[in-house]
Amino acid sequence: MAMRFQRAFTLIELMLALMIAAILTSLAYPAYIDHETQAERLRAEVALMQLAAQLEVYFSDNNSYDGATIHSLHVAMLMQGLDYRLKIAKASDMHYLIRAIPKNSQAERDTDCEILSLSDTNKRGISGDGSVNACWR
Template structure:
């Protein structure tokens, strides 16, 4: 009896591993995309709380910036860009815009938006509840 692997056994093993990798790769990408979107939604909620604290101290949202609120411009490792838009005395709109691979992998949700009254929205064609 000869010890070791035969070439056919090795090829079958490599074939099975490649099939498993092909199946699992899209699933991993999907979970990673959802996790990054959840991180962006969490940061938007924290930023909204910081905006409310700013409003309590200054009686206006005007003058609030990411820098004054100690928030970065990007979420994660450049997965989303964070912006404060449409600031008026008693209202604001904050947006997390997906960048690079996140934008490509998550077209149904697109950008996440949050208003001062807690209203959530998206720029994609998906369902708001599924994206948030």
């Protein structure tokens, strides 16, 4: 009876392929996390601008920003699935300041920008060590 040889991967070839895959993954994962952090920050910026638009509607109805809350503006849905908490930090007769405060893993990852803020004069701010222009796109 003649023996037939079957072609297969050797253990060394398999381990080499796994090692290459692990190296590629270790190089790609930080870039993926950075992209995810920036995308979530962008979602928070959009939510802040939508909140600002609702505050302007509130002002046109009441001639004041005073008394506006997240709940009275019916913008709680802006925070659904968002790794930021929206907050009206200050609302007076003529001015407001709103903030997007990171939570969960976003708070740990986004140390350059941290808290995003937007005022009634469209002044944008951050509480982190990064630059406003780099954080607000």
